[in-house]
Amino acid sequence: MSRGPAALVSRAIDWPFEALQRALGAARMPYVFVAPNLLVFGIFVAAPMILNVWYAVTGGTQLMPGDRPFVGAANFAELLDCTNHFVVATCKQDRFWRAVGNTAWFVVFQVVGLVLISLVTALILNRRMPWRGFFRAVFFYPVLLSPVVVALIWKWILQPDGVLNAVVVANGGTRIPFLLDPSWAFIWTIVVSIWAHMGFYTLILLAGLQAIPSDLYEAAEMDGTAHVRVFWRITMPLLMPNMMVVLVLALIRAVQSFDEIFVLTGGGPGTATQYIVQFIYETAFANQTHILGLAAAASMLVGGVLLVLTLLQLAASAQAKRSEAKR
Amino acid sequence: MIRFLTRRRGTTRADWTDWASWAYLALGVLVMFGPVIWLVLSSFKTQSALQEFPPSLWPMGPKQVVLQGTDRPLPVFAVPQLDGTIAERAMIRRVGIEGQFIDPADPDRRIQRARLANVTPVRELHFAFENFIEPLRQFNFARYLGNSLFVTIVATAITLLINAMCAFALSKYEFRGRNGIFLFIISTLMIPITVVLVPAFLIVTGLGLGNSLWGVILPPAATPTGVFLLRQYMLTIPDELMDAARMDHASEWRLFWRIILPLAAPALAVLAIFSVVWRWNDFLWPLVVLNRQENFTLQLGLAAFQGELQTQWHYLLAMTVITLLPVTLVFAFLQKYITTGIASSGMK
Incomplete structure (x- = not known):
C-alpha cells in the first residue's frame, strides 16, 4: 500500500463504506449505492410531484401545506372560467389563456421551423466535404450558451440603435422597434429560440443519417434511382426514429420555453410573448400575492399536456417502427 | 431540389448542389457566430462609442496624442492643408468656431487655425478594458x-x-x-x-x-x-x-x-x-x-x-x-x- 496524504484521504473515503458493509453484509451494498440518488430524486422530484396535487386543490397564499384550506377543484375552475370560451377577454384568468394561446402558436412555429432547419442542416453536414467537423461545431456552439447570454446577445442586436436596425436604415428603411412591436417581438422569440437550440437537434439527426448503411445508397445509384426517390424511400424512412426523438424533445421543450424569452422580452410588449411557464412562475413567485394554488393547477395542466404529447409521440414512433418492419 | 438534400456519394465533379451547400454553410457561420462576435466586439467599446448609430464594426475611440508641455492628451483631427491635402493635427485650443492646431510630429512649428466645421476628429482602435x-x-x-x-x-x-x-x-x-x-x-x-x-x-x-x-x-x-x-x-x-x-x-x-x-x-x-x-x-x-x-x-x-x-x-x-x-x-x-x-x- 502506498503511503502519503493521498492514500490517507482515500482510506478516509473507504472507511465509512467498509463499515457499512460489515454492518449490513455485502448483499445489501447495492442499496447503499443507489441510496443517495434515490434520496435526492425522492425528496426533490417525487415528493414535489405529490405535493403539487395538494397545492392544486388548496387555496390561500400560505406556503406551508398544513395551513392551506382545501378548495377542491376551485383552482382549475378559476383557470377554465370563461363566459365565452372563444374570447380570451371574457375569461376570469385572461392572462392564463393569453399565455396558453401564445404558447400554442409559439410551439407550432418554433417546432416546425426547428425540425425543418435542423433536417436541412444535418443533410448538408452529412455530405462529404472538407471542414465538416468545424461546420458541425459552428451550428452546435449556441446550444452551450446560457439562456441569459443568448437573450442579451439578441437584445443588443435588436435594440432600436442596434446593428440590425443599422442594416435596415442602410437599405433605405426606417428603424423597426423589434422588441416593442408585438408581432415582431413574437417572431423574434421564435427565431432566437431556434437559433439557440437547432444545433442539438441537428446533431441527433446527423447521427441518424450517419447510421444509414452506405451500400443502400450505392445500390440505388447503380439502379439509377432518381434522387427524389432515394430521399423519400431510403433517407426519410431510415431517419424516422431520430425524427421522432427530435420531434418529441422539441415539442416538450418548446412548451416549457421560458428563460431566453423572459430575459429577452420579459413577456412583453404587453403580454405578446408571455408563455405558460412565465405565467406559472409569476403567479407563484413574482407577484405580490403568491397564488400558489393557481400556479400548481396550471402546472398540472401543463404536465398533463406534456404527458399526452410524450405518449402520442411514443405511439407514433412505435407505429413507424412497425410499418418499417413490414416493408 | 431534392437532389440537393440527398447525400452524394462517389462523384468527384462539383455541381450546383455543392455550391448551394457551401453557401448555406457560409450563411450558417455568419448567423451562428456573427451575433457572438458582434457581442465581443461591442463589449470593448466605450459607453459613448456604443451610442453611435450606425455602429462601427471595430471598437473605435477618438485618437489622442500626448505632447511635451501640455498637461493632458490632445485630441487629433483631420485638418485640410493649404495644398489641398488633409493631415492629422492635434488641437491645442478652441476659440469660438475656430480651433488652433499643431503638427504632433513637430510641436515647435507654428499654430495653424482652422474652422471646426472643416475638421473631423480622427478615430483609432480603442479597447475599453475598463468595461x-x-x-x-x-x-x-x-x-x-x-x-x-x-x-x-x-x-x-x-x-x-x-x-x-x-x-x-x-x-x-x-x-x-x-x-x-x-x-x-x-x-x-x-x-x-x-x-x-x-x-x-x-x-x-x-x-x-x-x-x-x-x-x-x-x-x-x-x-x-x-x-x-x-x-x-x-x-x-x-x-x-x-x-x-x-x-x-x-x-x-x-x-x-x-x-x-x-x-x-x-x-x-x-x-x-x-x-x-x-x-x-x-x-x-x-x-x-x-x-x-x-x-x-x-x-x-x-x-x-x-x-x-x-x-x-x-x-x-x-x-x-x-x-x-x-x-x-x-x-x-x-x-x-x-x-x-x-x-x-x-x-x-
Missing part, C-alpha cells in the same frame, strides 16, 4: 462569479459521485427492486422542474436551504440522464475484473472506487462536461431559490443588472462576455466529447 474591470469592482459581479464557480464545481462533483454510485449498483448487481428503481429514475425524466416549481420550492425552504447555494446545488444533482449514460457505459466493463478483486477480499466500495470508477472515466468526462454546462447556465431554478442579491449566480446577476440599468450596456456586454467565456472554452477544447456524448446517448 471588464469596473463591474467586478463597483458592482457585485466578483461575488456572482464566485457563486457561479462554487455551484458549478460542487454540483458537478456531487452529481458525478452519486450518479456513478447509482449506475454502478444498477449495472453490476442483481438485487430485488433493481428494475423498479431503474424505471423510477428514468421516469423522472418526464417530470421537468417547470411542473413541480411550487412544491420543490416549499421542500427546499422547509429544509432550510431557501436562499442558499445548497438549495441550488442539491435538487438537480441526481440526473436521470447521468445515471443512464454511466450505466450504459459500465455495462460494457467486464465483470471478471470485479470477481478477481473479490478473491483478494476487496470490499464492494473498493470495487467501485478502485476498479469501475477509473475504467468509466470516459463516460464520467462526458457527464462532467454536461454538468458544468448545465450548472453554469442554469437560470429558472436559481431564480426561484435565490432572492438575496449576494447569493446570486452570474446568470441571475446579469438578468437583474439588465433589468435595473438599461443604459449601462458597456458593463452589461462585458459581463455577458465573461459569462460565456468558460462555456466557450469548454466548447473549443471538448467539443468532440460533447457531440459524441449527445450522439451516443441522445440527450442533453
